[in-house]
Amino acid sequence: MAGPAYIADPESAVRAVAVDGLTLLFHAPSGMTHIVAAPAPEILGALREGAADAAELIRRLRARFDLDDSDPGSASGAGAEAAILARLDELEAAGLVRRA
């Protein structure tokens, strides 16, 4: 796997509040607030361990969670990677992750 690696700002730069199944994130460097749903917070948490590409992220998430194989996006292989990359695109557009 040689896809792009991503990295997230340190925890100190982002204030997180869990609200009714969603998570509100205040990103201090940009002053912007984001409302995120799973798996976005989990991806950000996994990136705190260091930069990772999609395959590495999936490995980290599998270590912490049971990925739901009933969802085509969560099955192992290309579907999971496509889903993770889609999530990373969103997080990058929001300024919450960047290319390492």
Place this chain on the structure above:
Amino acid sequence: MNGCDQEQAGAGDGKAGGGGFVPSRRAVLVLGAAAASTVVTVRPALAQTAGSVLNCEIPIPQPSAGGNYISPQGELVPAGTPGAAPPLGRPLRGEEVKNLLRSGTTPAGVDPTSAQAYANYIRRLQAGMSGFTCYASLQMPR
């Protein structure tokens, strides 16, 4: 938002452990379909036109910090601290800050050896501090 009805990792815990993200209690995580969206951004009314952004100003340090010096890491330190940069005699304009942060260009009249300290001070600005709105505006995608 497609993820609202998915089982959330620890969403019911009530506490975001240590102020971090959603707690990591082992749970089922649905990655979602590639087309689903999981992020909604709330943009504050900070980003004005490009002109106003580039014309905003950031005092270094903020007036309430008086004559404090700026450490190389951007922290306020007592005046005269060795290795720290003195207060800047004039506020930096948005365009200067943008160039300083993005390409390391030292603003006119600024000591190049102090510029990095000033850049780090700006990066550490928080809501409520003079210049934060200007800095936040410069971070906006457009």
